[in-house]
Amino acid sequence: MAQIVAATCNEHKLNEYRDLLKDQKVEVVGLNAYKKCPEIEETGATFEENASIKALAANKYCDIPAFADDSGLEVEALGGAPGIQSARYADSDSARIARILNELGDNPNRQAKFVCVIAIAINGEVIETFRGEVSGVITKEPRGSNGFGYDPIFMPDGYDQTFGELDAEIKNKISHRARAFQKAIEFVEDEMSVLDDDFS
Numbered sequence: 614m615a616q617i618v619a620a621t622c623n624e625h626k627l628n629e630y631r632d633l634l635k636d637q638k639v640e641v642v643g644l645n646a647y648k649k650c651p652e653i654e655e656t657g658a659t660f661e662e663n664a665s666i667k668a669l670a671a672n673k674y675c676d677i678p679a680f681a682d683d684s685g686l687e688v689e690a691l692g693g694a695p696g697i698q699s700a701r702y703a704d705s706d707s708a709r710i711a712r713i714l715n716e717l718g719d720n721p722n723r724q725a726k727f728v729c730v731i732a733i734a735i736n737g738e739v740i741e742t743f744r745g746e747v748s749g750v751i752t753k754e755p756r757g758s759n760g761f762g763y764d765p766i767f768m769p770d771g772y773d774q775t776f777g778e779l780d781a782e783i784k785n786k787i788s789h790r791a792r793a794f795q796k797a798i799e800f801v802e803d804e805m806s807v808l809d810d811d812f813s
């Protein structure tokens with residue numbers, strides 16, 4: 614089976630990738646399998662730039678097709694923060710959640726969205742990026758222990774439970790990451806059928 618390297622050391626993301634790609638003919642290998650891979654610095658100003666930097670670095674280092682996701686939470690009342698700084702907003706998941714709840718206080722505007730941008734890199738080039746988003750609200754306190762990161766305080770529109778409470782199966786149908794993957798899979802399937810046509 615063809616292998617693709619996922620440019621992440623985040624085991625939670627890796628589990629979601631494997632679930633989202635379970636029907637595809639591809640084996641997802643994490644960067645953890647490449648023990649000596651140097652740390653990739655996220656120096657971009659957008660999700661697209663950071664996803665591209667990570668995918669390209671992994672493709673060059675591992676010499677097989679690679680993808681990466683750069684993702685985060687944008688809170689409307691905080692001017693879109695933490696955004697691309699989501700992983701670095703504080704030192705731990707619980708501290709990051711506490712910082713958001715503290716900064717929001719009693720603000721009635723709890724609108725937020727999760728954003729995920731996937732970049733695919735093959736043969737030293739980023740071939741495309743794909744953006745997925747899911748809108749929702751920030752709860753007053755953390756609820757549930759499923760998922761990771763900001764999941765316990767994010768309640769997607771149309772649900773009365775947070776991503777921390779909802780089953781992984783539901784999150785993986787409606788999440789920002791699921792939506793970005795749907796687009797990426799469609800793109801790859803279309804490209805593959807073009808290739809098949811060329812060779813038939």
Ligand code: ITT
Binds near residue numbers: 684
């Ligand atoms: P890699 O760069 O190694 O992939 P990372 O965790 O540093 O892992 P990002 O730079 O993309 O990933 O930061 C994304 C952060 O946004 C992540 O650490 C979480 O805090 C948050 N986040 C992203 N997707 C999320 C999700 O589905 N549920 C909860 N929080 C999420």
